[in-house]
Amino acid sequence: xxxxxxxxxxxxxxxxxxxxxxxxERHPECDLxxxxxxxxxxxxxxxxxHEAGLHVATTGQKAYNGVALIGRRPxxxxxxxxxxxEDPTARYIEADMDGLTIxxxxxxxxxxxxxxxxxxKMAFFDALANRATTFLESEKSFAFIGDYNxxxxxxxxxxxxxxxxxxxVRPETRAAxxxxxxxxxxxxxxxxxxxGRHYTxxxxxxxxxxxxxxxxxxxxxxxxxxxERLVSFTIDRDERAAEKASDHVPVLVTLR
DNA sequence: ATGACAAAATTCTTTTGA
Numbered sequence: 493x494x495x496x497x498x499x500x501x502x503x504x505x506x507x508x509x510x511x512x513x514x515x516x517e518r519h520p521e522c523d524l525x526x527x528x529x530x531x532x533x534x535x536x537x538x539x540x541x542h543e544a545g546l547h548v549a550t551t552g553q554k555a556y557n558g559v560a561l562i563g564r565r566p567x568x569x570x571x572x573x574x575x576x577x578e579d580p581t582a583r584y585i586e587a588d589m590d591g592l593t594i595x596x597x598x599x600x601x602x603x604x605x606x607x608x609x610x611x612x613k614m615a616f617f618d619a620l621a622n623r624a625t626t627f628l629e630s631e632k633s634f635a636f637i638g639d640y641n642x643x644x645x646x647x648x649x650x651x652x653x654x655x656x657x658x659x660x661v662r663p664e665t666r667a668a669x670x671x672x673x674x675x676x677x678x679x680x681x682x683x684x685x686x687x688g689r690h691y692t693x694x695x696x697x698x699x700x701x702x703x704x705x706x707x708x709x710x711x712x713x714x715x716x717x718x719x720e721r722l723v724s725f726t727i728d729r730d731e732r733a734a735e736k737a738s739d740h741v742p743v744l745v746t747l748r
Numbered sequence: 749a750t751g752a753c754a755a756a757a758t759t760c761t762t763t764t765g766a
Contacts (some may be wrong), residue, residue: 503765529765531756555756556764601766636755641766653766660766695766696753707766739754739766 494723495590495747497524499710501639501693501740505530505560508738509538515731515742516562522744523614524589525565526596528639530558553582559596573628576619579612583731590699593627596618597638602659609732610659613641617668624675627715636677637712639740642669644679647689648708653700660709677713680725692727693740701732712745721747731732 498519502508507528516522530537534552537560541548547563551572559582561567574584574597586595597620602613614677620636627634643649643661654661675678681690691706700706714722728742 507755555758601764603766604764658766693766697766698752700753707765736754 493590494521495523495592495721496521496744497526497594497635497637498522498742498744499526499528499596499637499639499712501528501530501710501738503529503531503738503740505538506532506536508736509540510736511731511734512562513540513544515676515728518606519744521746524567524587524594525742526594526637527562528558528596528598529556530560531556548584549587549673551585553580556581557598558582559585559598561585561596562588563587565589574616574619574623576622577616579615583616585587590596591633593634595633595634595636595638597636597640599639599641601641602665604644609686610662613659614668617671621668621671621675624672624677631717632715633717634715635712635718636672637714637743637745639709639724640669640711642666642710642711643707643709644669647687650689650691650703650705650707653695653705653707660707672713676716676718678716678722680712680714680719680722681708681727681743683714683719683722684714684725689728691729692743694732696739710740710743712743714745718747722748
């Protein structure tokens with residue numbers, strides 16, 4: 493049985509609910525959409541999706557961050573926070589659907605708040621690695637998808653797009669991302685496109701999209717059993733050209 | 749070294765993002 497899930501950092505769901513509605517209509521194959529940066533409290537999440545018969549769950553907070561799930565069929569939320577990450581910001585929601593556990597994450601950027609801010613990014617990675625280890629020991633089928641705020645290699649950002657000391661490319665950041673792969677998880681994009689520049693984010697500033705000065709920071713890491721089922725990883729690049737677009741575009745994972 | 753965009757709250761500026 494085929495299963496498709498997607499991730500999209502929407503940069504305010506209230507400002508872009510119509511874009512998500514349109515996108516879902518154009519992608520009937522998407523069973524579960526994972527959103528990040530909804531930038532609202534749970535009670536402020538637009539009601540149009542529930543009214544359209546979709547299933548919605550949120551981990552929201554005032555003004556910043558926030559993640560949500562929109563499913564075509566019911567799913568069961570397993571947690572609203574990443575176990576072991578002791579931070580009040582809304583950055584994780586996880587659910588079971590069709591025998592699969594999907595963790596939807598919004599990793600701290602790590603550039604603000606000095607070394608303390610960067611330490612939070614590393615702490616999130618540690619907690620995610622622990623979650624992965626627990627799941628791997630039980631041979632669970634799972635995926636961690638979302639905005640990782642990491643360019644895994646130099647091929648994952650346009651030349652000159654970031655300073656070499658930026659938290660998205662620091663060696664410690666890349667090591668933390670690599671560690672998840674060494675545990676046995678697979679970077680879905682690289683499983684289907686081993687080389688090449690494939691971006692998921694273009695800054696609003698300095699005509700970054702027109703110059704294709706982008707970053708690959710939205711990723712899906714798959715457990716071994718899910719990797720065996722991987723059919724495609726698609727970056728919906730055209731969405732960046734929409735009126736009032738988010739600075740991130742949707743990415744889709746299809747399993748057989 | 750700085751600013752360029754965009755969104756929300758702290759609202760006509762400031763904070764944060766990547």
